[in-house]
Amino acid sequence: MTTSAALLTDHYELTMVQAARQSGTADRRAVFELFPRRLPGGRRYGVVAGVGRALDAVEDFRFDAASLAVLEGLVDPGMLEWLASYRFSGDIHGYAEGEAFFPHSPLLVVEGTFAEAVLLETVLLSIYNHDSAIASAASRMTLAAGARPCIEMGSRRTHEEAAVAAARAAYVAGFEATSNLAARARHGVPSTGTSAHSFTLLHDAEADAFRAQVQTLGVGTTLLVDTYDVTEAVRLAVEVAGTGLGAVRLDSGDLGEVAREVRAQLDSLGATGTRIVVTSDLDEHAIAALAAAPVDAYGVGTQLVTGSGHPTCGFVYKLVAREGDDGRMVSVAKKSTDKRSIGGRKYALRRRSASGVAEAEVVGIGADPADDGDDRPLLMPLVRDGEVVGRTTLEQARTRHRTSLAELPRAVTQMSAGEPVIPTVFEGG
Template identity: 65%
Template sequence: MSNPAGWDHPRASLYTDHYELTMLQASLHSGAAHRRSVFEAFARRLPDGRRYGIVAGTGRLLEGFADFRFGAEELDFLGRTGVVNQDTLDYLANYRFTGDIWGYPEGEAYFPNSPILIVESTFAEACMLETYLLSVLNHDSAIASAASRMITAAGNRPCIEMGSRRTHEESAVAAARAAVIAGFHSTSNLEAGIRYGIKTVGTAAHSFTLLHDTEREAFEAQIASLGVGTSLLVDTYDVEAAVRAAVELAGPKLGGVRLDSGDLVAQASWVRQLLDELGNEQTRIMVTSDLDEFAIAALQSAPVDSYGVGTSLVTGSGAPTASMVYKLVSRTDDAGNFVSVAKAAKNKTSMGGRKYALRKLNERGIATQEIVGIGHRPEDDGNDRPLLQQFVKNGELLPGWTGHEGVVRARQRHADTMAELPSVVNRLQRGEAAIPTVYEEN
C-alpha cells in the first residue's frame, strides 16, 4: 500500500512491542508462522458507567500500514541489539501485509465484545500489527467516545476542539481528527487541518491583551487585522468594561466574545443581557475553561453559542483508553482446516471463532441488539444493518477510508448511528450498555 495521505511521518513498523518480533522468530522456527489466522480487536467492556463507545482511528491505522515496512535502519537496529536472529531479519526484509482487514467503520457505535476490527492473514503478518493497531484504536476511540458525549450534551451548539497544548504533539492531531468524526465543528490544530482538511479556528489568547498597554489597544489591533467579525477575549481584566469597549470599537457586527473563567452560567447570562442592551443581539458568546460533557450539560440553560473544549477531550474525559484487546480467535491446523481458539482465563474470557456482526433494528429503525455471529453471518430480517466493512483486500487498501474523504465519511456515520441508537444514549448518568451484545453460534 502506498501512503494515501501524502505526508511524511515515522515508519510504523517499530511502533510495536519487543515480544511481537520474538513471537515471530519462534513461530518461524516451529513452522506455525505461516498458518492462516484470524485476529480480532474488541473491548470486553465499556468505560465504567458509559452506555456506548465510538470507533475512531481506523483511517489513521490504514494510513500507517502503508509504511509498515522494515528498511535498512530498522533491520540494523534489530540485528545489532539482538532482538531477533538472522532468519527473522531475512523474513522482515521482505515483509508485506497480504491479508484482509474488516471492521466497524469509523464513527460507528460499539458495545462490549463488538468485533471492531478483524485481521485475516498469516500469523506472522498479523501478530506484528497488535501494538500499533491497539495504540491507535484505543487512543482515538477514547477521544471520539468522549467527544460524542460532549456533542450530545451540547445539543445544536457547536463544539471546538482546542486541546493541543495538553497532550503529545501527534496525539493532538489524532485527537482533533477523532473529535471532528464525533461531531465537533472544528479544531485549533493546524496540522490536523492540513492532513485531513478539517476546519481550523482561533483568534487570540490573554497574552495578546497583556502584550498591549491597554485592553482597548489590543482590541483595536485585533479588529483592524481580523475584521469586526472576530471574537474578542473579554475576561483578562474586567468583563463588563471589556464588553463595552468591544462593542464600541466593533459595533453591532462584532462576531463574538469569549469567556474563559468564573461562573460561566451566571456570567454568560449577564453578558448576553449587556450585549443585547448595547444593540449587539447577533454577537455570539463562546465559553471555554476546562469544559467536559457535564459542564456543557450544566450550561444548557445559559445563552451560550459555542463551546471550546481542551483537556477533558484529549484525555478521554476520564476514560483515556478504550481498553481494546487484539486476540487470535481462529487459525488453521496442520490439515489446513480452521479451528476456533480462545483464552480461557476466568476474568479475561474471549470467544473464539471468526465473527460477523449485525445491528438488530425494530420497526422504527431503532437499535435493539448487537448480534455477533460466530462462524456465520446473522440473518437479516429485512431492516437490520450489517456492521463490518472491508478496508484491505489481499494487502491492498480499498478507497474511501483515509484522508479527508475518510473523515467526512466517518462524521456522517457517527450522525447516522447516533440517530439509530435508543434515547438512553443521550443520558450522562451512569448505566449499562444501551443495547446488549448477543452471540449466535452455528
C-alpha cells in the same frame, strides 16, 4: 532515523514470529479480532475512530534499512531477512469510522498468516484505543451541546502527535473545528483561533488590544473579555468593533451566570447578534449544565484529549481462530476467568426494530447471524489481499457517526452513568 510504522510495535511481536518460524507455525492461517470486553465504566456506547490512520499504518508497515539496523542483534539473521520483505497480504474487515460500538463488538477482523497478522497488533491497538477514546468523549460532548458547535482546543494538554490524532477523532464525532494547524494540514480538519490573554496583557490598554485584533481580523472576530473586568471589557469590545462584533469569549468564573450577564449587556448595547463562546475545562457534564445559558459555542481542551476520564477504550487484539494440522480452521480462545475471550471468526450486525431503532448488537460466531430484514451489517472490507479497499473521507465518517447515533435508543443522550443502550447477543459457535 526511520519514519516507518514498523517499529511502532512491541519487542515480543518479533520474538513470537521468530519462534513460530522455528516451530514451523508462522505461516499457519490465523484470524485476529480487535474488540472491547466492556465499555468504560458508566458509558452507554462508544465511537470507532482511527480507522483511516490505521489503514495508513498498515500500508506503511515496512521494515526499511533504518528499522532493520535497529533490530540487528535482537533477532536472528533469518528473521531480519524475513522482515526486510514483510508485507501484509491478508484481509481486514472492520466497523466503519464513526460507527457506534458496544461490548464485544468485533471492530477489526484481521485474517492472514499468524506472522503477518500478529505484527500489526500493537500499532492497531495504539491507534484504535487512543482515537476511539477521544471520539467517544467527543460524541458525548456534542450530544450535550445539541445544535451549539464545539471546538477542539486541547493541543497543549497532550503529546504533540496525540494532539493531531485527537483533533481528527473529535471532528469525526461532531466537533466543528480545531485549534491545531497540523490537523488542518494532514487531515483537512477546519481550524480556528483568535487571541489569548497574553495578547491583551501585551498592550498598554485593553481597548488597544481589541482595536489591533479588529483591524487585523475584522469585526467578525472573537474578543476575549475576561482578562480584567468582564463588564468593562464587553463595553469596550462593542465600542471598538461596533454592534456587528462576531463574538466574545469567556474563560473563567461561573460561566452560566457570567454568560447571562454578558448576554443582557450585549443586547442592551445593540449587539444582539454577537455570540458568546465559553471555554475553561469543559466536559460533557459542564456542557449539559450550560444548556439553559445563553451560550453559542464551546471550546473544549483538557477533558477532550484525555477522553473525559477514560483515555483508552481497553481494546484487545486476540487470536480467535487458526489453521490446524489438517488444514481446517479451529476456534481458539483465552480461558482465564477475568479476561476470557470468545473463539471463532466473528460477524456482526445491528438488529433494528421495524421503525429503525437499534435493539441489539448481534455477533455471529463462525457465520453471519440471521438477518430479520431490518438489520444492518457492520463489518465492511478494509483490506483485501494486502491492498486497502475501504478508505473513507472524514466527511463520510462524520455522516456515519450521525446516522449511527440516530438509530440508537433515546437513552443514548443521557449523560448519567448507565448500562450500554443495547445488549450484545451472540449467535452460533
